[in-house]
Amino acid sequence: MTAQPHEDTPRTVANLLALIAASRGTLAAVVEPLSEAELSAPGPEGWAVKDHLAHLAVWQRSLIALLEGKNRHAAMGLPGEKEAISGDELNARLYQLHRDRPGAEVLAFSHDTHARLLAVLGRLSDQDLMMPYSHFQPDDPPYNAQPVLGWIAGNTFGHEAEHLTWIEQVLAAP
Secondary structure, three states: OOOOOOOOOOOOHHHHHHHHHHHHHHHHHHHOOOOHHHHHOEOOOOOEHHHHHHHHHHHHHHHHHHHHOOOHHHHOOOOOOOOOOOHHHHHHHHHHHHOOOOHHHHHHHHHHHHHHHHHHHHOOOOHHHHOEHHHHOOOOOOOOOOEOHHHHHHOOHHHHHHHHHHHHHHHHOO
16 A cells, blocks of 8 residues: 555654544454454454454555565565556455455464554654655565655555445445
8 A cells, every 4th residue: 555645644653643543443442352353353344343454454564665665565475476467456466365364373473463553653764754655665676765654654554544434334334
């Protein structure tokens, strides 16, 4: 996921981490009390709560790889993929990779990934947030001058808010 940083997106690591913590707390309040059956029941669109959590975790793994200068698709479990596929196709492939995982396993995967991401973000400086994408991914042409902060926002609090809406729809479905 990519995103332009909005004018209200924090420009310091400390403020960014606080926003991420608040977002994660909101998500956790909804998903942590759920039973295996509630995590695994498919919603109206076919995705269960655990599928949304796996999706978020995989994209956060991609963000970790971005910030560490590693192959993002490999980090997502799709090492042979090319950037040319659409986001919808990429998400469909990621869904297929994780759809059979039990909810408890997906929760652990989500917690582990989030902890790893926080460690990586904690090593960044405020100036790093405005560095271009290509500073972190120099081997991913063409050159991309957009600040990496957009990818951080788009794969943390922004992405979680989007999926929280869908998770709530899954939980509200009969």
